Amino acid sequence: MDSNTLFNNIKKKKSFLCVGLDSDIEKIPAALYREKDSVFRFNKEIIDATNEYAVAYKPNIAYYESGGADGWISLENTVDYIKSKYPDIFLIADAKRGDIGNTSKMYAKTFFEYLDFDAITVAPYMGEDSVSPFLEYPDKWVILLALTSNSGANDFQFTVDRENNRLFEKVLHRSLEWGSENNMMYVVGATKAEMLRDIRKIIPDHFLLVPGIGAQGGSLEDVAEYGINNKCGLIVNSSRGIIFADSSDKFAQRAGEKAKIVKDKMAAILLQSHIL
Amino acid sequence: MDSNTLFNNIKKKKSFLCVGLDSDIEKIPAALYREKDSVFRFNKEIIDATNEYAVAYKPNIAYYESGGADGWISLENTVDYIKSKYPDIFLIADAKRGDIGNTSKMYAKTFFEYLDFDAITVAPYMGEDSVSPFLEYPDKWVILLALTSNSGANDFQFTVDRENNRLFEKVLHRSLEWGSENNMMYVVGATKAEMLRDIRKIIPDHFLLVPGIGAQGGSLEDVAEYGINNKCGLIVNSSRGIIFADSSDKFAQRAGEKAKIVKDKMAAILLQSHIL
Numbered sequence: 159m160d161s162n163t164l165f166n167n168i169k170k171k172k173s174f175l176c177v178g179l180d181s182d183i184e185k186i187p188a189a190l191y192r193e194k195d196s197v198f199r200f201n202k203e204i205i206d207a208t209n210e211y212a213v214a215y216k217p218n219i220a221y222y223e224s225g226g227a228d229g230w231i232s233l234e235n236t237v238d239y240i241k242s243k244y245p246d247i248f249l250i251a252d253a254k255r256g257d258i259g260n261t262s263k264m265y266a267k268t269f270f271e272y273l274d275f276d277a278i279t280v281a282p283y284m285g286e287d288s289v290s291p292f293l294e295y296p297d298k299w300v301i302l303l304a305l306t307s308n309s310g311a312n313d314f315q316f317t318v319d320r321e322n323n324r325l326f327e328k329v330l331h332r333s334l335e336w337g338s339e340n341n342m343m344y345v346v347g348a349t350k351a352e353m354l355r356d357i358r359k360i361i362p363d364h365f366l367l368v369p370g371i372g373a374q375g376g377s378l379e380d381v382a383e384y385g386i387n388n389k390c391g392l393i394v395n396s397s398r399g400i401i402f403a404d405s406s407d408k409f410a411q412r413a414g415e416k417a418k419i420v421k422d423k424m425a426a427i428l429l430q431s432h433i434l
Numbered sequence: 435m436d437s438n439t440l441f442n443n444i445k446k447k448k449s450f451l452c453v454g455l456d457s458d459i460e461k462i463p464a465a466l467y468r469e470k471d472s473v474f475r476f477n478k479e480i481i482d483a484t485n486e487y488a489v490a491y492k493p494n495i496a497y498y499e500s501g502g503a504d505g506w507i508s509l510e511n512t513v514d515y516i517k518s519k520y521p522d523i524f525l526i527a528d529a530k531r532g533d534i535g536n537t538s539k540m541y542a543k544t545f546f547e548y549l550d551f552d553a554i555t556v557a558p559y560m561g562e563d564s565v566s567p568f569l570e571y572p573d574k575w576v577i578l579l580a581l582t583s584n585s586g587a588n589d590f591q592f593t594v595d596r597e598n599n600r601l602f603e604k605v606l607h608r609s610l611e612w613g614s615e616n617n618m619m620y621v622v623g624a625t626k627a628e629m630l631r632d633i634r635k636i637i638p639d640h641f642l643l644v645p646g647i648g649a650q651g652g653s654l655e656d657v658a659e660y661g662i663n664n665k666c667g668l669i670v671n672s673s674r675g676i677i678f679a680d681s682s683d684k685f686a687q688r689a690g691e692k693a694k695i696v697k698d699k700m701a702a703i704l705l706q707s708h709i710l
Contacts, residue, residue, distance in 0.1 A: 180536075180537070182540070218533075218537055218540075220531075220533060220537045220538075220540035220541045220544070221537075221540055223506075223540075223541070223544045224540045224541075224543050224544045224548060225548075226506055226510060226544075226548055226549075227503040227504075227506040227507050227510070228503075229506075230499075230502055230503040230505075230506050231503050234502060234503070252533075254531065254532060254533050254557070254560075255496075255530065256530060256557060257494075257496060257528075257530050258582070258583065258584040258650075259584065259586075260456075261456070261494055261496045261497075262496075264458070264496035264497055264499075264500045265496045265499070265500075267500050268496070268499045268500045268502075272500060272501075272502055273502075281530070281532060281557045281559050281560075282559060282589075282590060283557050283558060283559045283579055283582075283590060283591070284530075284557075284579070284582050284584060284586050284587065285584070285585070285586020285587060285588065285589030285590055285591070286585070286586045286589055287584050287585050287586040288584065288586050289586075303559055303560070306534070306559075306560050307534065308534040308535065308560060308561070308563050308564065309561070309562070309563050310535075310560050310561020310562045310563040310564050310565075311560065311561055312561065313558075313561030313562055313608055314558060314559060314561055314601065314604065314605065314608070315559070315561070317593070317595045317601065317604060318595060318596055319593045319594060319595060320594055320595075320596075325590065325593065325601070328590065328593060329590065332589055332590070374534075
């Protein structure tokens, strides 16, 4: 998917919501346990109930790998279902991969060929040749970790170098040489919203994937205030706050309601920002 | 596996060789294609032919994921085979994972419970809470990326901070607060062997996993000169140079011969270093 299509979908749906499919088999409603491929059944109902309010879905690969081969089948079924039934959805593999060139090439093959994801999250520590194999696919995206939403972000990401750049800023500057706003996005945690002002000075035009609202405590309004640009430039993720809003047999309906609440806030933000 | 057991295995086998099972289905001998689970059949023959000369195996997860659910079954079969037939082998998941705490916990569950790996490689960018869930398992290990063997290592890992530490040194210093030489090791590429002197000043006692000899051009002798300690402290990996030494029906025999050549060099190094 190219950036114009993504922007048009945001305008059409009045939403820049990504629903994180962190579908922990131990947290899905008990009623689904008896079904074959219960993780996929859970995802299917969540997707049907929320897709009207979301432009993106983001399965976190850890939750599928933990089921072994069965988990991979759930992941494949989820990807196939979204791609066939909701082709305008931007589909993100939250995988945080990154390895030497040969190996990153294999990961790219897995997530962009074997599975038809539009984007994958990648860790920057190993540098250019760990990232570039993912950039060889037209209309596919690398979403590079810049400033993450967790407490451990403080361990290394704020390290100041001799040019007075913090590490996350160096990651932004350096990676601008590897790709463009048409094939790279960046992860910036909502819990670090005030940093978005500095980040927008370096990358005014790139899309940002923003996790950390909801369960992790970040604010949608703060993210929008500092991070929005004239093509929106934001995909804001919520996982647990939506998909595990309810554990009864009304889980999907409640997830839809929760997604609609976020979407309505986003529609208001898009209006205020003269994007709609 | 604890560090004493690992050291005893090194002395017993006179080797600190790890064989990297980067078992790319497109590179395994054509004769195996017709077999069910050909990747596992390939690994089984390689393992049978090389285990006498190796203390560790390191499947690179990318090469299994690229086969989807079938790939995971090959991985599971490989892990089960090694653990049941060669229980003194130290088994490393080369996965380079790392995510927010909740998610790293799922990855730990996958690689330490669902699959019985002894160790997993982890990327440090997201800091302590992305690493600590892996450290909660007794006798299991985190192998943290410090200085990698690829060209992209130069992008961020050598960034000098205001305390005059390079990023890889900061990773070492900081992570010493998270674990000990009994549950953490570090990746240091053989192509950066001269850096091992500086690294040993910070972590004299930890084991290092050293990729990059063979196809990537690093030297075993240089690695040993600068990196060995009185409990060896090194696990040196070779992947393609051993497993893809030959593509005929003698591939396993040739892999064994290649592994023996490396092992003989290692035995000489262990003798010279008064470890044997």
